[in-house]
Amino acid sequence: MSGGTRKFSVTIPEELAATVQARIGSASFSAYVSKALARQVERDNLRELVVAAESQHGPVDRAGVEGKRALLRTEPEDRSGGHTSAA
Template sequence: MSDGGTKKFSVTIPEELAATVQARIGKGSFSAYVSEALARQIERDNLRELVSAAESQHGPVERSAVEAKRALLRDDAHEHVSGNSSAA
């Protein structure tokens, strides 16, 4: 994620959110937690841009097709976790 350099920023966040983060990380690095959250948000933004570009080129994806793929992924994940295999 980083090439070693850092830059200091001053940000303002709601007190309740800061307290929740602090309770979760304890004496851990608040900055590291925020950096990881920002990296995840950038990944989401990039994915949204990719989906938008694909939809503009190929048209929108049908919701039923998305749900069918999710079901397949959930099934596959369940098989790996439980140790089951569909191949006999």
């Protein structure tokens, strides 16, 4: 998403605007909002991908996902049962 820019007028809650302004200080409010919107588009795209995959392959196995997350949180030597590969 590169190229020119376009100006929009948006309305956001005062408390949210104050929180963002306090967080970014003198940095660009527009840049912060642009990054937030880009992240939301990425999340929407991922959600659409999951929906498409689930429609083709069935629902995601939540227990399997949690098991993989737990595995990723372990130390590398713990993942191989204490064995390291010889180089």
